[in-house]
Amino acid sequence: MEVRLSQHKLKLRHRFTISRESHETQDTLIVHLSQDKETGYGETTSNPYYGHTVKNLMEEIEAIRGEIENYTLSKPEDFHLWLSNKNLSRFALCALDLAAHDLYGKLQNRPLHKLWNTTLDNYPTTNYTLGIDTIENMVAKMKEMPWPIYKIKLGTSEDLDIVRELREHSNAVFRIDANGAWTAAQTIAISPELKKLGVEFIEQPLKADDWSGMEQVVHHSVLPVIADESCLVEEDVERCALHFNGINIKLTKCGGLTPALRMIKKGRQLGLKIMVGCMTESTVGISAIGQLLPQLDYVDMDGPLLISNDIARGIEINKDATITFPSLGGSGIRLIK
Structure with missing residues (x-):
């Protein structure tokens, strides 16, 4: 090659x-x-x-x-x-x-x-991510991009205030990602209020290696918890099954589609919800994620929506949150820059 x-x-x-x-x-x-x-x-x-x-x-x-x-x-x-x-x-x-x-x-x-013998009859909608900012700016970003599902980045002294204010302006599904910024006690305490505010799940509330804390959270949080930083490679899936309700697989972190496919299979066997997430990346990486969609419960593939100078064509995320899949083989990628 x-x-x-x-x-x-x-x-x-x-x-x-x-x-x-x-x-x-x-x-x-x-x-x-x-x-x-x-x-x-x-x-x-x-x-x-x-x-x-x-x-x-x-x-x-x-x-x-x-x-x-x-x-x-x-x-x-x-x-x-x-x-x-x-x-x-x-x-x-x-x-x-x-x-x-x-x-x-x-x-x-x-x-x-198609090579994986899956069909596009049913697949999850990607969320759109709102990074941490002032409450006013987060509301403005949400209004700029009307979407059915938002991932809200938290880890501030105003976390509940942020979610409450965003809820005033949208009926969308909310997902929370604390990127390891909370403690077990914080997570358990905040989860009932987040549930009332229409939050679907909490992603990686604790630091990646806080397994004892996650054992408390998974048993006492009223919301499901999804592993991200705690689930990097195939060997992490089994341990996560004891501490989380689901896993967020990142292709860059695990080493590509080959191990991701095995992680999906293992997660399913263990009764975990399966999500695949993205980094801030172009349509090149997102198109690879898109081929996995029929195998997923949740997906975060909003990379091209967050950037202003995409470099490729492939999977297209439409303004109504639907996906247009390329007819080209593979992940369907063509570079434009």
């Missing part, structure tokens, strides 16, 4: 803040894998929380470029297994795995969801 790498700076429509960080742009890396006159695309983003920069991710892939270019793709799963012995971070592995899946589907001339 031929390998090409391109780096891009995504510009957010609004400054995006969560409990631990804030940013106005997002650096992202696109991997191009070509074989037999087709090209597949995969994405991974820089992430200070997990210690990844685009420069370092590019260096990881460049170090094995020659080996990849001597590799002939047959199945993405076999490629992922081969790559797993190359000392790559999961972020770099993700971009390569997504590109291989997109390429494979294009070579087969079939979308991935």
Whole structure:
């Protein structure tokens, strides 16, 4: 396969803040894998929380470029297994795995969801994320983007006030993401009021390693709790089943579609609700997530809605929150920049 790498700076429509960080742009890396006159695309983003920069991710892939270019793709799963012995971070592995899946589907001339024997008869609606801001600005952002489901980032001294004020302006479903900013006592205490305010679930209320706290929360919160930072890789799924009601799988964190598919299967076996979430990423990464939609209970794939300079076409999220799926094989991605 031929390998090409391109780096891009995504510009957010609004400054995006969560409990631990804030940013106005997002650096992202696109991997191009070509074989037999087709090209597949995969994405991974820089992430200070997990210690990844685009420069370092590019260096990881460049170090094995020659080996990849001597590799002939047959199945993405076999490629992922081969790559797993190359000392790559999961972020770099993700971009390569997504590109291989997109390429494979294009070579087969079939979308991935069809290759996985799923149909588009039923799939969840993506939420739209409201980052932490002043209450006034959060209301303004919500009014700017009318949507049926909002994910509300919290972790401030005004958390309940924020949700109460937002509820005054919308009948949408609310989901809360505290990004590990709360304690077990806070979560249990706030959950009844959040439920009254129409909140569907709470995502990652406690720090990722606070398992004893989550054991209290999962038994005493009146709202379901979904793991994010506590569920990075396949090995985390079983432990999360004892401490959460569901898991939010991030392709970049677990290493791509190949492990994500196994995590979905394992989560289902354990009775967990399944969500897939995104980073601040372009339509490249989001189109890969979109192929998983028929297998999910919830999805957070609003990356392209949050940026002003998308770099690709593929899955389209329409203004009425419906999805238009590309007919092109694989994840259906075409770069435009």
